[in-house]
Amino acid sequence: MGYQLIYNSSFKDIDENTINIEIYRDSGGTLIASELLCSADAVSINYESDDDVFKPIKCSDCQINVLTTKVLANLYTALGNQIYCTISKNGSLLWCGYSVPCLYSTDYNEEYNLLSLQFNDILSSLSNYNYTYLNEKQSIVSFYQVIKHIISQIDSNGLIKNVYVHNAKKINDTTDLLNNLFILDRNFFDEANEAENCKDVLEYITRYLGMTCYYYGDSIYFVDYDIIKNINSYTKYTLSDDSNTVVTLDNTIINVNQNIYESNASIAIGELYNKVVVVANSNSNNTIIPEWNDEDDIINQNADANKYYESTRDISGKNYTLLNAFFKSKNNWWWAIPSILAVPIEEVTPQNADSNGSYWQKAAYYETANEPSSLNWKTYFTISDYGLMGWKTTDGVQLSLKNKLPIAVKGGTFIIDINYRLSGDWNAAECIVTSDEQYYDGKYSTGFTDTMFKCKLAIGDTMYYDGDGWVNYQEYHNKVARNYYKICNGPNTWAGATWYKYLDEYGYWRFVTKGEYDSISGREKYSGGYADRNYVYSYTNSSNERVFIEKWFYDECKLQDCFYLVHKNKVGDKVFDTDYSLTNTVSWRMNLAESEDGVAVSLPSDKMTLGELTFELYAPNQLGTTPMRRTDKEPVRCNSFHINDVKLKYTTSDYVKDIFNDETYDEDLKFENVIDENIVNDFDDIEFRINTYNEHAGSYSYVLTKVGDEYYFVDTLTDGVSKDKLKAEEHCINKYVNYYSKPRFRYSNSIKNRDISLNSILKENTLNKNFVINSITYDLMNNKCDVELNEIR
Structure with missing residues (x-):
C-alpha cells in the first residue's frame, strides 16, 4: 500500500501563518488518519552547530510536541524510514524528515500527556543506508548520478525536487560541476567490498566541492560560505527530468538589529589554530580482480x-x-x-x-x-x-x-x-x-x-x-x-617444406602457395625453409591446398x-x-x-x-x-x-623516494599550511576521500572529467572569485587558512523569522560584521529563530 497518512495537525503562528503537520507510515494495510493536538511549543526545527565553519554536511532535526490521552502505537517503529513527517508553511513544504527508530517516551496517566516526537532530516537519515552500485556493478558515474541515487535510496515519494549547487567553482569553463565531475563508484567500498553509508558518500562529494550541504524545503543545497557574499548564482538541478539551469538566490543582507525577537545576545571569539592539514586519503586500486578463491563467492x-x-x-x-x-x-x-x-x-x-x-x-x-x-x-x-x-x-x-x-x-x-x-x-x-x-x-x-x-x-x-x-x-x-x-596447425613433421610470403597493400605478410608466389610481381616477397623438419606449420587455403607458414604467423593466428x-x-x-x-x-x-x-x-x-x-x-x-x-x-x-x-x-611507478633509506611516497598525500607557529592548537586533519590524481599511488578516489568522448583526471578547479586554478585540496586549505588566520566573531540571539535560511547573510550593526548561520532553531509557533552566527569575510 505504501506510505499512508496516519496523523495530521494544523495551527496558526503568532503572525497568522498556517502551519500544517502530516505524519505518514509505510504500511501494508489501510490506515485511518487522526488529528493530533499540539502543545504550546508545538514545533521546533534545529540545524546543528559545529566548530568547523565549513563543515561538509549540516543536518537538522525536528521535535513535534503533542498532547494525548492515548498511546500512539502507530508512532512506534524499529525501522529507519517507516514513518516520516512533513511540515508546511502557508502551503509550501518547509521541512520533512524520518522518525527516530524506537524513540517513544512520555509520562502516562489518565489526563493529557505530553509526547515529544523526534524526526531527523533526509541527510541525517542517510547514515542508515549503505551505498549501492548504480548499475549493479562498478562503473564510472557523475557526481549528479551519485547524489540522485543516494536521494532515491530514502526518498521514495519524491519529496526532494531539486539540488542547488553554488557556482563557486568551474571545471572545463562551466559551473555545471555535478555533470562534469566523475568518479569510479568502487571508491565507496572498502578493500573487502563493504559499502560506505550514503551520508558519508555525500560528505565526500561535498568536501571535494569545497561546500556545505544542507536540506531545506523541497531541495538540497550546496553552498560555499567563503564566497557567499560574492556570488549568488546557483546551478539548479531538477531531479524529475535531470535538467539544470542557472538561477539566482536572494542573498540580501538581513539586519539582525532590526529583527530582534527578544534580546539575549552574546558574542564570542572563535578558536585560533596553529596549522591546517588536508589529507587526501586514497582508496587503493591495487587489487584489480576479485580473489579467485573468495570464500564468499x-x-x-x-x-x-x-x-x-x-x-x-x-x-x-x-x-x-x-x-x-x-x-x-x-x-x-x-x-x-x-x-x-x-x-x-x-x-x-x-x-x-x-x-x-x-x-x-x-x-x-x-x-x-x-x-x-x-x-x-x-x-x-x-x-x-x-x-x-x-x-x-x-x-x-x-x-x-x-x-x-x-x-x-x-x-x-x-x-x-x-x-x-x-x-x-x-x-x-x-x-x-x-x-x-x-x-x-x-x-x-x-x-x-x-x-x-x-x-x-x-x-x-x-x-x-x-x-x-x-x-x-x-x-x-x-x-x-x-x-x-587463418586456422593453422602444427607442429608437424614434413621433410623439404618451404614457405612463401609477400607484403600486401595493407602492410600484412601473406603466406601463399608456390604458384601464387611466382605469379606476384612488384611486391616485396620472400621464401624459406625450416631448421627442424619436426616443427613445420601450415594452413589449408580455400582451394584445399596446404600453405606452409612461419612459426610467428602460427602464433599470431593462434593468439x-x-x-x-x-x-x-x-x-x-x-x-x-x-x-x-x-x-x-x-x-x-x-x-x-x-x-x-x-x-x-x-x-x-x-x-x-x-x-x-x-x-x-x-x-x-x-x-x-x-x-x-x-x-x-x-x-x-x-x-x-x-x-x-x-x-x-x-x-604505480616512481614509488621509491630514497633508494638508500627505503623511503617511499605516501599513498595519502598531505597538504599543510602553518598559520601561526606560536599557537599550539592544531586544527583537526581534514580528510578528502575523493581527491586529485596522484602519480605515486593507484586509487579509485581520483576525480575525472570528460571532454568530448575522452575522460581525463581532474587536476585543478577554477575559483569563481579569484579565478585561481588550484587542486581541490589546495582550495580547501587556502579557505581554512584565510578564515582562521585572524580572530572571528560568533554572535547569538533570538530574532524574528524573516524567511531566514542557511543561505542567508546577516549583519550586526554594533560589530559591523556580516555573518552566516552556524546553528539555527526555528520556533514555528512564535515564528522566531534562535541563531548562532559565524562571521564571514
Whole structure:
C-alpha cells in the first residue's frame, strides 16, 4: 500500500501563518488518519552547530510536541524510514524528515500527556543506508548520478525536487560541476567490498566541492560560505527530468538589529589554530580482480554446503585417505563447465571428474593409519583434459571475469601471476604422485617447450595487450575483416617444406602457395625453409591446398587478440607434481609500489587507460599432451593443471623516494599550511576521500572529467572569485587558512523569522560584521529563530 497518512495537525503562528503537520507510515494495510493536538511549543526545527565553519554536511532535526490521552502505537517503529513527517508553511513544504527508530517516551496517566516526537532530516537519515552500485556493478558515474541515487535510496515519494549547487567553482569553463565531475563508484567500498553509508558518500562529494550541504524545503543545497557574499548564482538541478539551469538566490543582507525577537545576545571569539592539514586519503586500486578463491563467492556445487567425498588410495607404498569437494563461483567468475563426450556435467563427483573442462575443488588428505585431529583443506582451480583416445580436447577460455571491472588509470603496471602444477590425475591432493622420473631434458628427447597460458587482457573495445605492447582494437578488427587470420596447425613433421610470403597493400605478410608466389610481381616477397623438419606449420587455403607458414604467423593466428603468460622450463626441472609460477619479468629497476614477482604489463604513460577490464585464461599448452617425450622413459600425459593462485594487481611507478633509506611516497598525500607557529592548537586533519590524481599511488578516489568522448583526471578547479586554478585540496586549505588566520566573531540571539535560511547573510550593526548561520532553531509557533552566527569575510 505504501506510505499512508496516519496523523495530521494544523495551527496558526503568532503572525497568522498556517502551519500544517502530516505524519505518514509505510504500511501494508489501510490506515485511518487522526488529528493530533499540539502543545504550546508545538514545533521546533534545529540545524546543528559545529566548530568547523565549513563543515561538509549540516543536518537538522525536528521535535513535534503533542498532547494525548492515548498511546500512539502507530508512532512506534524499529525501522529507519517507516514513518516520516512533513511540515508546511502557508502551503509550501518547509521541512520533512524520518522518525527516530524506537524513540517513544512520555509520562502516562489518565489526563493529557505530553509526547515529544523526534524526526531527523533526509541527510541525517542517510547514515542508515549503505551505498549501492548504480548499475549493479562498478562503473564510472557523475557526481549528479551519485547524489540522485543516494536521494532515491530514502526518498521514495519524491519529496526532494531539486539540488542547488553554488557556482563557486568551474571545471572545463562551466559551473555545471555535478555533470562534469566523475568518479569510479568502487571508491565507496572498502578493500573487502563493504559499502560506505550514503551520508558519508555525500560528505565526500561535498568536501571535494569545497561546500556545505544542507536540506531545506523541497531541495538540497550546496553552498560555499567563503564566497557567499560574492556570488549568488546557483546551478539548479531538477531531479524529475535531470535538467539544470542557472538561477539566482536572494542573498540580501538581513539586519539582525532590526529583527530582534527578544534580546539575549552574546558574542564570542572563535578558536585560533596553529596549522591546517588536508589529507587526501586514497582508496587503493591495487587489487584489480576479485580473489579467485573468495570464500564468499566459491560455494559448494551441491545443495549441501558441507558435501564432500571420501576415498582411499595406495601411493608410494602407503595408504592415504583422500577427501574432495567440488565448488563453483557464485558471482565473480565464469568457467568452462566440464563435459564428457561433449555432454556437460551437472555435478562433478570423483566418478566423473576425469572430464574435459574446469572446476574448483577443495582437497585434503592424510595417511590412513594416522588420522589427524583436523583437516587442512586447500583450494584449487582444476583444468582437466581426458580426451578420447588421448587426443587433446580441452581448449578455449577456462576462466574469465563475469563482471568486467572499470579501469581508470594513467601509466602504471599490471602484475600477473599464476601458481600451478601439472598432474596426471584430476585429484589435486598433494600426496598424489604422477611421475618421479619425468624431468625436462634435451639429451634424451626431441626437446621441450615452455609452459604457456593463453590470456586475453583488454580494456573495453579500445585496446588489447599482445605480449609486446598495447594495440588499438581497430587493428584487430581490420585484420579480421581482411581475412588475415587463418586456422593453422602444427607442429608437424614434413621433410623439404618451404614457405612463401609477400607484403600486401595493407602492410600484412601473406603466406601463399608456390604458384601464387611466382605469379606476384612488384611486391616485396620472400621464401624459406625450416631448421627442424619436426616443427613445420601450415594452413589449408580455400582451394584445399596446404600453405606452409612461419612459426610467428602460427602464433599470431593462434593468439589473435591474446598473448602468452609464460613459465620458462629449464633442464632438470621436474615436470609433474611440482608447484611453479610464471617466469618473473618484474625488476627492482621499475621502481614499483608493492612490487612482487610476476609478469609485468606496462600501461600507456602518455594517456589515460579507461574502460572495462577483460581478463580471460585459456587452457595451457601442455594440458592434454605429453610435456616431455623422452626416449629413455615411458611418456606420461598431462591430464590436469591444478591452479592454487591467480593474481592480477595494479601498481604505480616512481614509488621509491630514497633508494638508500627505503623511503617511499605516501599513498595519502598531505597538504599543510602553518598559520601561526606560536599557537599550539592544531586544527583537526581534514580528510578528502575523493581527491586529485596522484602519480605515486593507484586509487579509485581520483576525480575525472570528460571532454568530448575522452575522460581525463581532474587536476585543478577554477575559483569563481579569484579565478585561481588550484587542486581541490589546495582550495580547501587556502579557505581554512584565510578564515582562521585572524580572530572571528560568533554572535547569538533570538530574532524574528524573516524567511531566514542557511543561505542567508546577516549583519550586526554594533560589530559591523556580516555573518552566516552556524546553528539555527526555528520556533514555528512564535515564528522566531534562535541563531548562532559565524562571521564571514
